[in-house]
Amino acid sequence: MEDRLNQKSFGFTALGRMRSWHLAQCPLPVVHVLPSIAPRLFRPAHLRLPIDSATPHVVRVPLIDQRPAVQSYQFRHAPVPPAPWQTIVPPASHVRAGDFSLAADRASAADRASAALKPKRTRILPPRDVVKMGERFFFLLQPNLETILETSHLEFPRQPFPFQFDGMAFLMPRHGAVLADEMGLGKSMQAISSLRLLVRLGEVRRVLVICPKGLVSNWTREIADWAPELLVAVVEGDPQRRRWQWALEDVPVKVANYEVVVRDRELVAELGLSFDLVVIDEAQRIKNRSSHTSQAVRSLSRNRSWALTGTPVENSAEDLVGIFEFVAPGHLSDSMSPRAMGAAAADHVLRRTKDRVLKDLPPRLNRDERIELTAEQRETYRRAEEEGVLRLSKMGQGAAIQHVFELILRLKQICNFDTATGESAKLECLEAELDEIHASGRKSLVFSQWVETIGRLRGKLSRFGALEYHGGMSTAARDETIERFKHDPRHSVLLLSYGAGAVGLNLQFSQYVFLFDRWWNPAVEDQAINRAHRIGAVGAVTVTRFLSVDTIEERIDEVLRQKRDLSDTILSQAESAPSAGLTQSDLFALFQLVPPQRSAA
Amino acid sequence: MGQHTVEPSITAACGFLTAVDSPPHGLFGGYLLVDMAGRPLEFHCTAPLKVSRAQQILYGATLHSHLHGQQIGATLLAEGTLQPQVVLTDLESMLHVRPHTKLPVALVVRRDTPPTASSFYVGTACVSPPSDHPEHASQLRAAIETLVASVDLCEPFERIRAAIEEAQRH
Known part of the structure; x- marks a missing residue:
C-alpha cells in the first residue's frame, strides 16, 4: 500500500463497523469522512466484508495505467505553387469556390438562396481499390473540397453546381475513372477543375488531354476559362512542330486530337514521354480495342487515366470493356454478365443524368x-x-x-x-x-x-x-x-x-x-x-x-x-x-x- | 496522393485532439496535425481502451478526465513529431491533458454553446482558452489567426471521427 501511494494521493476504504483500533494499525494518516459527504464519494456500498473471517478474500481491480498503442501516419505536404500560379491573375469576374453569395450566374435564384443558407461541403472519399490504411486516411483527413479550393485561392468563372463538386471529389482521388455524365452536365469543366487542383497540390505536373479534332479549340477555350493560370500547348501541325510541342517540358497541359496520338505513337515512345494524367474526351472513340486509336491511347505511359463520355455503352456492353482497357486494364471482361460488369465498374464510373441533378434545368x-x-x-x-x-x-x-x-x-x-x-x-x-x-x-x-x-x-x-x-x-x-x-x-x-x-x-x-x-x-x-x-x-x-x-x-x-x-x-x-x-x-x-x-x- | 514523410521544415499550425467512444470496441483517441490551410500533416490514433465496470465504479467522476487527459491525450501528444502552435479539443474532459503538455490547449465548441468569460469566436466556432493559464489566451488567438480564415475549427474533429470509423472497418 505504501508503495502505491505518494504524497498527493488518497486511499479510500469503506470501514463499516470496524473498530477504531483497526485503523491504528494503518501506517498512513486517517481522515474520517462525515456521513453528509460520504454518499458523494462512494457508490452505494454493496460490499459485504467478511469481518468474522480470519483471512478475508481480496479482489484486485487493476488501475487504468497502461498507455494505449498508437498508430501514426505522416502525409506529404503540398509544395510551394509553381511560378504561373503566382503571376497570372484570374479575371475579376471569377468567383471563389466557397463564396456562395457570388453564386452561379446560371443557377436559379432558388439554388442560390439554398446554397447561401446551407453551404454544401463535399468530402473526398478514398476509392475502394485504395487498401493501405495510410492512403485511405490521407483522403479521409483532407478538408472538404470547397475548403481546399478556397484555401488554394482558386477562382471559377461561375460557381460550380453541387453535383459538379461531387464529380471533382470523384475524379481527384482516382487513378482510373470514367465520368459518364449525361451530355450537358459539364464533364470537361469537372475534369479541368480536378486536374487544376491536382496540379495546384503538386500531385500532377504533366497532363495530356486527348479529344476529337473538332473539339481541340473547345478544350483550349474551356481550360482558359476554368483554369486560366495553366499553360496549354496544342500538339498539331507538321511532324517537326509536333516533335517540339511534345517535348515541351514547362507546359503542364498538352492537348492533342486522337489522330495525332495515333500518328505520333512512336514519337511519343521515342521521346520517353510519361504523363501524370491522361484525360480522353469522347472516350467511346476507343471502345474498339483492336483499333489503332485504342492501341495508341493505351500505349501512353501514364499514372492516372480518366475517360469522359456521355455514352459509355453506345452499342453493346463491350464498349465499356473497351474503355476500361484504358482506365483500369483487365478490370472488366466480355464474359461478365451485365450485372457483374456493373458491380465491377461501379467504383470507377460516375454517371448523373440531368433529370436527377438539374431539377431547375429548363424542360x-x-x-x-x-x-x-x-x-x-x-x-x-x-x-x-x-x-x-x-x-x-x-x-x-x-x-x-x-x-x-x-x-x-x-x-x-x-x-x-x-x-x-x-x-x-x-x-x-x-x-x-x-x-x-x-x-x-x-x-x-x-x-x-x-x-x-x-x-x-x-x-x-x-x-x-x-x-x-x-x-x-x-x-x-x-x-x-x-x-x-x-x-x-x-x-x-x-x-x-x-x-x-x-x-x-x-x-x-x-x-x-x-x-x-x-x-x-x-x-x-x-x-x-x-x-x-x-x-x-x-x-x-x-x-x-x-x-x-x-x-x-x-x-x-x-x-x-x-x-x-x-x-x-x-x-x-x-x-x-x-x-x-x-x-x-x-x-x-x-x-x-x-x-x-x-x-x- | 498518399503517405509520405513530412519535410522537417514544415510546421503544424494546429493540432486537433479528440476521443470517440465506440461500443463494443472501446474508446479510441485521435490526434490530427494540420497546416495553415487545414490540410493533414500527421495523424495518430490509439488502439481502443476498454474500461471494466469495476474500473468505472472505482474511478467514478474522474474516469473521463483520466482516460481522455492522461491515457489518451498525453499519449497522443507525445507521439506527434511536429510541434503545433495550439491544440484544440472538442471534449471538455480532454482539457485534463494540460498538466502533461506545454502546448496551449483550448476547447472548441459550436457557436450555439454558451461561451465562458474568456471565450472568443472564430467563424462558427467558440474557442475557450484555459482560464488558469491566462498567458495561453493570447498565444491561442495568435495561433488560430495563422489558420486560413475559411478553415472551420469544428470540422477537423469530424475528419478524425471518420478516420476512426474507417479504422474500425479494416
Whole structure:
C-alpha cells in the first residue's frame, strides 16, 4: 500500500463497523469522512466484508495505467505553387469556390438562396481499390473540397453546381475513372477543375488531354476559362512542330486530337514521354480495342487515366470493356454478365443524368413531326424501294450488309429531298417553323447525316442567315462559324452534321433543335440535342424529330425505340442487355429479308 | 496522393485532439496535425481502451478526465513529431491533458454553446482558452489567426471521427 501511494494521493476504504483500533494499525494518516459527504464519494456500498473471517478474500481491480498503442501516419505536404500560379491573375469576374453569395450566374435564384443558407461541403472519399490504411486516411483527413479550393485561392468563372463538386471529389482521388455524365452536365469543366487542383497540390505536373479534332479549340477555350493560370500547348501541325510541342517540358497541359496520338505513337515512345494524367474526351472513340486509336491511347505511359463520355455503352456492353482497357486494364471482361460488369465498374464510373441533378434545368420538349412525302417524293421513294428490295432478293445469300446499307441510305436521302425533282416535304415544314422562330429572335440548330443535305438546306434557308458546321470545314472555319452564330443576330440557324456537331459544342443559347434526318444510334442524337439542352440553357428546348410517314425512317425509329435503354441497363446492373444499335438482322428485317447464313469458316 | 514523410521544415499550425467512444470496441483517441490551410500533416490514433465496470465504479467522476487527459491525450501528444502552435479539443474532459503538455490547449465548441468569460469566436466556432493559464489566451488567438480564415475549427474533429470509423472497418 505504501508503495502505491505518494504524497498527493488518497486511499479510500469503506470501514463499516470496524473498530477504531483497526485503523491504528494503518501506517498512513486517517481522515474520517462525515456521513453528509460520504454518499458523494462512494457508490452505494454493496460490499459485504467478511469481518468474522480470519483471512478475508481480496479482489484486485487493476488501475487504468497502461498507455494505449498508437498508430501514426505522416502525409506529404503540398509544395510551394509553381511560378504561373503566382503571376497570372484570374479575371475579376471569377468567383471563389466557397463564396456562395457570388453564386452561379446560371443557377436559379432558388439554388442560390439554398446554397447561401446551407453551404454544401463535399468530402473526398478514398476509392475502394485504395487498401493501405495510410492512403485511405490521407483522403479521409483532407478538408472538404470547397475548403481546399478556397484555401488554394482558386477562382471559377461561375460557381460550380453541387453535383459538379461531387464529380471533382470523384475524379481527384482516382487513378482510373470514367465520368459518364449525361451530355450537358459539364464533364470537361469537372475534369479541368480536378486536374487544376491536382496540379495546384503538386500531385500532377504533366497532363495530356486527348479529344476529337473538332473539339481541340473547345478544350483550349474551356481550360482558359476554368483554369486560366495553366499553360496549354496544342500538339498539331507538321511532324517537326509536333516533335517540339511534345517535348515541351514547362507546359503542364498538352492537348492533342486522337489522330495525332495515333500518328505520333512512336514519337511519343521515342521521346520517353510519361504523363501524370491522361484525360480522353469522347472516350467511346476507343471502345474498339483492336483499333489503332485504342492501341495508341493505351500505349501512353501514364499514372492516372480518366475517360469522359456521355455514352459509355453506345452499342453493346463491350464498349465499356473497351474503355476500361484504358482506365483500369483487365478490370472488366466480355464474359461478365451485365450485372457483374456493373458491380465491377461501379467504383470507377460516375454517371448523373440531368433529370436527377438539374431539377431547375429548363424542360426538353420532344415532338415527332410526322411528314407526308410530296406526291413526287412518294413516287420516287416507292420505285427506289421496290427496285432495291427486288435486287436484294435476287442476290439471295450473296446479299451483304453493305447492300442493305446502300438501299437504306438511298431511301433516307429521298425522304430528305426527291432526287428527281428536288422537292422536300421536310424542308417545307422546317421553313414554316423557322419563320416563326426567326421572327421571335430565337436560334435553331438543324442536324443532318449528310453534308450534301446541309449544303442544300443552306441555300434554301439563306433568309435566316443559315450557317454550316461539318467535318469538311477546317477547324478555324468551324470556330469562326460558331462565333458568328453566337454573336451575330442575323444568323438564326446553324446547320450541323451529326459527326462534327454532336459532340463538345456549347450552344445552349439555342432553344430549338431539329433532327432533319435520323442517326443510326439514339445516343448520338441525344448528344446532338444536348448541344442546346445543357447547363446554361435559358428556356425550354424544343426538339423536333422529322419522320417521313410510311418510310424506312419510321421503321428505323421503331427498332431504335425498342433498344433505347441499353446504357441504363448496364449502368443499373440489370440482368440482360440488348444491343442499342442496329444489328445485321435488324437491317435486313427492315425489308422483311432474312440475313444470309454465316459460313462455318 | 498518399503517405509520405513530412519535410522537417514544415510546421503544424494546429493540432486537433479528440476521443470517440465506440461500443463494443472501446474508446479510441485521435490526434490530427494540420497546416495553415487545414490540410493533414500527421495523424495518430490509439488502439481502443476498454474500461471494466469495476474500473468505472472505482474511478467514478474522474474516469473521463483520466482516460481522455492522461491515457489518451498525453499519449497522443507525445507521439506527434511536429510541434503545433495550439491544440484544440472538442471534449471538455480532454482539457485534463494540460498538466502533461506545454502546448496551449483550448476547447472548441459550436457557436450555439454558451461561451465562458474568456471565450472568443472564430467563424462558427467558440474557442475557450484555459482560464488558469491566462498567458495561453493570447498565444491561442495568435495561433488560430495563422489558420486560413475559411478553415472551420469544428470540422477537423469530424475528419478524425471518420478516420476512426474507417479504422474500425479494416
